[in-house]
Amino acid sequence: MSGLDKMRETFRRDQVWNFLMPRYTYEDVLDTSKGPILYLEDVTVSFDGFRALDDLTLYINDGELRCIIGANGAGKTTMMDVITGKTRPDHGSVFYGQRIDLLRLSEPEIAALGIGRKFQKPTVFEQHDVLVNLELSMRMDKRVWTTLSARLSGEQRDRIDEVLEIIGLKNEAYKRAGLLSHGQKQWLEIGMLLMQDPRLLLVDEPVAGMTGHETERTAELLTSLAGQHSVVVVEHDMEFVRSIARTVTVLHQGSVLAQGDMDTVQNDPRVREVYLGD
Amino acid sequence: MSYLQQYFQSDRAGNSMLGALLAIAILVPILNLAVPESSVFHVSTYTVTLIGKYLTYALLALAVDLIWGYCGILSLGHGAFFALGGYVMGMYLMRQIGDRGVYGNPELPDFMVFLNWQELPWYWYGFDMFWFAALMVILVPGLLAFVFGWLAFRSRVTGVYLSIITQALTYALMLAFFRNEMGFGGNNGLTDFKDILGYSLQSDYTRAGLFAASALILVLAYLLCRNIVNSKLGRVVVAVRDSEDRTRFLGYRVEYYKLWLFVLSAVLAGIAGALYVPQVGIINPGEFSPLNSIELVIWVAIGGRGTLYGAIAGAILVNLSKTWFTGVLPEGWIFALGAMFVVVTLYLPRGLAGLITRKQAQT
Numbered sequence: 001m002s003g004l005d006k007m008r009e010t011f012r013r014d015q016v017w018n019f020l021m022p023r024y025t026y027e028d029v030l031d032t033s034k035g036p037i038l039y040l041e042d043v044t045v046s047f048d049g050f051r052a053l054d055d056l057t058l059y060i061n062d063g064e065l066r067c068i069i070g071a072n073g074a075g076k077t078t079m080m081d082v083i084t085g086k087t088r089p090d091h092g093s094v095f096y097g098q099r100i101d102l103l104r105l106s107e108p109e110i111a112a113l114g115i116g117r118k119f120q121k122p123t124v125f126e127q128h129d130v131l132v133n134l135e136l137s138m139r140m141d142k143r144v145w146t147t148l149s150a151r152l153s154g155e156q157r158d159r160i161d162e163v164l165e166i167i168g169l170k171n172e173a174y175k176r177a178g179l180l181s182h183g184q185k186q187w188l189e190i191g192m193l194l195m196q197d198p199r200l201l202l203v204d205e206p207v208a209g210m211t212g213h214e215t216e217r218t219a220e221l222l223t224s225l226a227g228q229h230s231v232v233v234v235e236h237d238m239e240f241v242r243s244i245a246r247t248v249t250v251l252h253q254g255s256v257l258a259q260g261d262m263d264t265v266q267n268d269p270r271v272r273e274v275y276l277g278d
Numbered sequence: 279m280s281y282l283q284q285y286f287q288s289d290r291a292g293n294s295m296l297g298a299l300l301a302i303a304i305l306v307p308i309l310n311l312a313v314p315e316s317s318v319f320h321v322s323t324y325t326v327t328l329i330g331k332y333l334t335y336a337l338l339a340l341a342v343d344l345i346w347g348y349c350g351i352l353s354l355g356h357g358a359f360f361a362l363g364g365y366v367m368g369m370y371l372m373r374q375i376g377d378r379g380v381y382g383n384p385e386l387p388d389f390m391v392f393l394n395w396q397e398l399p400w401y402w403y404g405f406d407m408f409w410f411a412a413l414m415v416i417l418v419p420g421l422l423a424f425v426f427g428w429l430a431f432r433s434r435v436t437g438v439y440l441s442i443i444t445q446a447l448t449y450a451l452m453l454a455f456f457r458n459e460m461g462f463g464g465n466n467g468l469t470d471f472k473d474i475l476g477y478s479l480q481s482d483y484t485r486a487g488l489f490a491a492s493a494l495i496l497v498l499a500y501l502l503c504r505n506i507v508n509s510k511l512g513r514v515v516v517a518v519r520d521s522e523d524r525t526r527f528l529g530y531r532v533e534y535y536k537l538w539l540f541v542l543s544a545v546l547a548g549i550a551g552a553l554y555v556p557q558v559g560i561i562n563p564g565e566f567s568p569l570n571s572i573e574l575v576i577w578v579a580i581g582g583r584g585t586l587y588g589a590i591a592g593a594i595l596v597n598l599s600k601t602w603f604t605g606v607l608p609e610g611w612i613f614a615l616g617a618m619f620v621v622v623t624l625y626l627p628r629g630l631a632g633l634i635t636r637k638q639a640q641t
C-alpha cells in the first residue's frame with residue numbers, strides 16, 4: 001500500500017495539467033494498467049453533520065458496466081457529485097486511473113479528461129435544437145476564443161448524424177430540445193455524453209419516466225457501450241438492473257453494503273433486510 | 279454554407295432595422311443641413327440631437343441584451359459603464375475648453391480653480407488627446423467589468439445576488455462621483471463643453487456628425503453582437519443561460535465565457551456613454567443612479583430580450599414616449615413606464631419583438 005502511495009506522490013506533478021488541458025487529450029496520462037479506471041477510497045461527505053457518504057470505498061474497472069443500487073438518500077448522486085468535482089469530500093481520495101487525482105480538478109477539467117455525466121433529472125439545453133445540443137457536447141477544444149471561430153467539419157457532422165441514429169432522434173434533429181418527451185430528453189442527454197467521447201460514463205437513473213419499450217432500448221444502448229467505455233449506472237428499477245448488470249453494488253447510508261452479481265446480491269441477507277425489511 | 283449558418287442567420291427583422299439605421303444616418307443630417315428651415319421636410323437641430331441621444335441609449339440597451347438576453351446575466355448596474363464612458367469623454371471635452379473657461383485657466387478646468395486646486399491631478403493627464411480619451415473609453419469600463427466579473431463569476435455569484443451587487447456597484451460609484459475631492463466636478467459634473475476635435479459643439483454640422491457617428495457605431499455594434507450570438511460561442515452562452523451546470527460538466531469554463539461577454543458588454547455601454555455626452559452637453563453623477571440602470575433593463579424587456587433588434591427598438595420607443603409623455607404629463611411618466619412594463623410582462627412575455635417572430639412563424 002505504501003508503495004502505491006509513493007508512486008501516486010511521484011506522479012502528482014502539476015506540470016502534467018498544464019500541458020494536458022489545452023490539448024484536450026487525456027489518453028497519454030490516463031493509466032488503467034492495474035485494472036480499475038476509478039478509485040474511490042474512504043470518501044466521506046457530510047452535510048451539516050449528516051454523512052451522505054461514509055468512508056465509501058469503491059473501484060470501477062476499465063471497460064466495465066457497473067450498476068449501483070440503493071434506496072433514496074443512499075448517497076448515489078452525491079457519489080457522482082464527488083467524482084465530477086461538484087462536491088468536495090471531507091476526506092478520502094478519488095483517482096482516475098492511477099495518476100490523476102480528481103480532487104484537485106474543477107468540473108470542466110474533469111469533463112475534459114473524459115468523464116461524462118448524465119444528471120438524475122434530464123438536463124438538456126431546452127432552447128437549442130437537438131442538433132445544437134449535440135454540437136455543443138462534442139469533444140474538442142472548449143476555450144472561449146477557439147469556440148468563437150469554431151465551424152463544424154464534415155467529420156464532426158458525420159459523428160453527430162451517427163449519434164442521432166444511435167439515440168433514435170434522427171427525425172427530431174431540428175426540433176427544440178424543450179419540446180421532446182421525457183424519455184427522448186433522457187436519450188438526448190445520453191447522446192450528449194456520447195458526443196464527448198468519454199472513457200467513463202456516469203449515468204444517474206437513465207430510465208426514470210420511460211416506457212417499457214424505451215427502457216429496453218436504453219438497456220441495449222448502455223450494454224453496447226461497455227467495453228470501449230466504462231459505464232456506471234445508478235438505477236432503482238430492478239428489472240432494468242437485472243437486464244444489464246454483471247456486477248451490482250448496493251449502497252446503503254453512504255457506504256457499500258454488498259457487491260457481486262445480481263443473484264448473490266439479491267440473496268444477501270443484509271440486502272434483503274434493508275430492501276425488504278425482514 | 280453550413281446548415282447551421284443558414285439556420286441562424288435569417289435575421290430579417292434585424293436586417294430591416296440595420297437598413298433603417300443606415301437610412302437615418304444619411305437622411306437625417308441631410309434633412310437638417312441641406313433642406314431649408316421653411317420646408318416641411320426640414321429636421322430641426324433639436325430633433326437631431328434628441329434622436330442622436332436615443333441612438334446612444336439603443337447602443338446601451340444592445341449591450342444589456344447581449345448579457346441578459348443571451349447569457350441570463352441580469353446586470354442592474356450597466357448605467358455605471360455608460361456613465362464611466364461618458365465621464366471619460368467629458369474629461370476630454372473639459373480639456374478642450376482650454377483658457378476659454380470662466381476663470382481663463384489654460385491648465386485647470388473651472389471647477390478645479392473654484393476648489394483652489396493648484397495643479398491637474400495625475401489621472402487627468404493625457405485626456406487632452408483624443409486618441410488617449412478614446413482608448414480610455416474602452417479601457418476604463420472594460421477593466422472595471424473585468425475585475426468585477428472576475429470576482430463575481432469565479433465565486434459563482436448568479437441570479438438575484440449578482441443583480442444586487444451590480445446595483446451596489448453603480449450606487450457606490452454615484453456616491454463617489456458626488457464628492458468634490460474625487461476631481462470629477464462633484465454634483466455638477468462636467469459641462470460647458472466648447473468643441474470636439476476642433477469642431478464647435480454648437481454647430482449644426484458637428485451635431486449632425488455626432489448623430490451620424492452614433493447611428494453608424496450602433497450598426498457596427500449590432501453586426502458585432504449578431505456575429506457573436508450566431509457563432510458557436512453564442513450557442514454556448516445560451517447554453518449557460520439555460521443550464522449552467524450542464525455546460526460546465528460538458529467541459530466549458532463557464533466563468534470565462536461570462537467574463538468575456540460581460541467585458542464586451544461594458545465596453546459597448548462605455549462607448550454609448552461617450553457618444554451621449556457631447557450630444558447632451560453634460561455628464562453628472564446622476565447618470566450613475568441605480569434607477570437609470572433599472573429603467574434601461576425595462577427598455578430591453580419591452581423591446582424583447584434575446585433578439586438584439588428588440589433591445590434597440592425598445593430603447594427608442596420607450597424614450598420617444600418618455601419625451602412625449604413628459605411634455606404632456608410630467609409626473610405621470612413613471613406610472614406610464616410601470617404600466618407598459620406590466621402589460622408587456624403579462625401579455626407579451628417576449629416583448630414587442632415577440633410580435634414579429636410570432637407573425638413570421640405564421641407566414
Ligand SMILES: Nc1ncnc2c1ncn2[C@@H]1O[C@H](COP(=O)(O)OP(=O)(O)O)[C@@H](O)[C@H]1O
Pocket residue numbers: 047052070071072073074075076077078079
Ligand atoms: N446539497 C445537499 N445539502 C444537504 N443534504 C444533501 C445535499 N445533497 C444530498 N443531501 C443528502 O444526502 C443524502 C444522499 O443524497 P443523494 O446522494 O442524492 O441520494 P440518492 O441519489 O442515493 O437518492 C440524502 O439524505 C440527501 O438529503
Ligand SMILES: [Mg+2]
Pocket residue numbers: 076077078120
Ligand atoms: Mg439520486
